[in-house]
Amino acid sequence: MNHAHKALGIYEISSVGITGTVLNFRLIVTATLKANETSLMMIHNHPSVNLTASEAIL
Incomplete structure (x- = not known):
């Protein structure tokens, strides 16, 4: 987002897997x-x- 809180774009970081997703x-x-x-x-x-x-996975 910029200074006026307007979205500059959309970027998909992760998509769903079989049991969850991982973020990098x-x-x-x-x-x-x-x-x-x-x-x-x-x-x-x-x-x-x-x-x-x-459930959280530790």
Whole structure:
């Protein structure tokens, strides 16, 4: 997002796998820096419509 909080673009960082998804922090930072953003908004969805949180994997 720019200084006026307008989206500069959409970049898909990760997509769903069989049991979940993995985010790579370096890809997020790289995309943000290349777009010369001043802020970042991250969103996700629940395609299964099940809003129950899954167990944390440590």
